Amino acid sequence: MxxxxxxxxxxxxxxxxxxxxxxxxxxxxxxxxxxxxxxxxxxxxxxxxxxxxxxxxxxxxxxxxxxxxxxxxxxxxxxxxxxxxxxxxxxxxxxxxxPLEMVATTGSGVEERFCAINEVSLLRETRQTAKLEISVNGKVRLPELFCDGILVATPAGSTAYNLSANGPILPMGSNMLALTPISPFRPRRWRGAIIPDHYEMQFRVIEPVKRPVAVVADQKELRDVHAVQVRVAHEMxxxxxxxxxxxxxxxxxxxxxxx
Missing domain, CATH: 3.40.50.10330 (Probable inorganic polyphosphate/atp-NAD kinase; domain 1)
Structure with a gap:
């Protein structure tokens, strides 16, 4: 300054x-x-x-x-x-x-766009386990993940919710994102991934009526989501x-x- x-x-x-x-x-x-x-x-x-x-x-x-x-x-x-x-x-x-840019589509077809500095989290809304399909750059990498949720964390946010969910700490300047499951049930041995920050991630909620999911971008929450896209907003x-x-x-x- x-x-x-x-x-x-x-x-x-x-x-x-x-x-x-x-x-x-x-x-x-x-x-x-x-x-x-x-x-x-x-x-x-x-x-x-x-x-x-x-x-x-x-x-x-x-x-x-x-x-x-x-x-x-x-x-x-x-x-x-x-x-x-x-x-x-x-x-x-x-x-x-x-920051991250999150675009979510609800069950009513409404599309919402939020930014997140720490993380974007998909979380189950009820006692029913969430069931998610995970894609990276449009390619399905995990057809079904049964879990309480999943989060995408930036390096700045990797020591917050991500760390408490046993996600990796990412150094600033690593140009990576942490993709961390929250209480994964199936597949049991999947512990997440580290994703280059120029990749885009897509999440599809499977059985959204039976297994409703909310998405949270830092402090902003949106319920009844059916699909979520996450990318790094390099222009911001x-x-x-x-x-x-x-x-x-x-x-x-x-x-x-x-x-």
């Missing part, structure tokens, strides 16, 4: 984040998001995702610098520092993040800012050595 830039601020609705925002406003002249060169996000990873989606929805994406006033804060920076906020942002290292670029030595890239790499 240049040494002189206009900043906007978006705190989460927690008391900690709001109090921190009030303190920052005493020393920083923030501007509306539409006029800003960078966005300061106060909260946790969930709030960061909310802010990134808000910018995508508005059609104007600027670099986002997060301060952790949440729980994990994997996508955030440490909240306290001896350096002023403007100096921290000027010294910050940018990291490009490319998000940018996160991190203090030197504490980037998301380093955190994801280090996570592979935690046990």
């Amino acid at each position: 240049p040494p002189s830039h206009r900043l906007a601020i978006m705190p989460s609705d927690t008391d900690r984040a709001r109090e921190a925002a009030e303190i920052l406003r005493q020393s920083t002249d923030f501007v509306p998001l539409a006029e800003a060169d960078a966005l300061v996000v106060l909260g946790g990873d969930g709030h960061m995702l909310h802010c990134l989606h808000h910018m995508l929805d508005q059609g104007r994406v600027i670099p986002a610098y997060g301060l952790n006033y949440g729980t994990v804060g994997f996508m955030m920076n440490k909240p306290k520092s001896s350096r002023p906020l403007e100096e921290r942002i000027s010294r910050a290292k940018p990291l490009a993040v490319t 670029k998000l940018q996160l800012l991190f203090d030197p030595g504490l980037t998301l890239e380093e955190r994801i790499f280090a996570e592979q050595f935690h046990f």
Whole structure:
């Protein structure tokens, strides 16, 4: 970031984040998001995702610098520092993040399109196991998967829901996606796949009336889906800012050595 830039601020609705925002406003002249060169996000990873989606929805994406006033804060920076906020942002290292684009078709024939920064998940809606057909680039790779669901995770999201479902951690810059089943029943030994990020994936729900499935793109959910397509939206670029030595890239790499 240049040494002189206009900043906007978006705190989460927690008391900690709001109090921190009030303190920052005493020393920083923030501007509306539409006029800003960078966005300061106060909260946790969930709030960061909310802010990134808000910018995508508005059609104007600027670099986002997060301060952790949440729980994990994997996508955030440490909240306290001896350096002023403007100096921290000027010294910050940018990291490009490319979202997924999900196109889903419901039982009524309605087509919905959402973006996901972490993952797209297909999940069973009832006690009935989901039954899915999985294709890659139009070729059926798995005719039937009985499971609670399946997810497609980006490197940025590979340490979130994907990791809890025993999916692989993907380093930033790997140009790969994790395709991870959730509680697979048949075939028992299939544990997922690692897919190049220029491939497209298609999912067809088998017996959708008997075995209804919902799809979730980060925080947006759509029920009664019959078909889902997922690809990387290379034309959409998000940018996160991190203090030197504490980037998301380093955190994801280090996570592979935690046990």
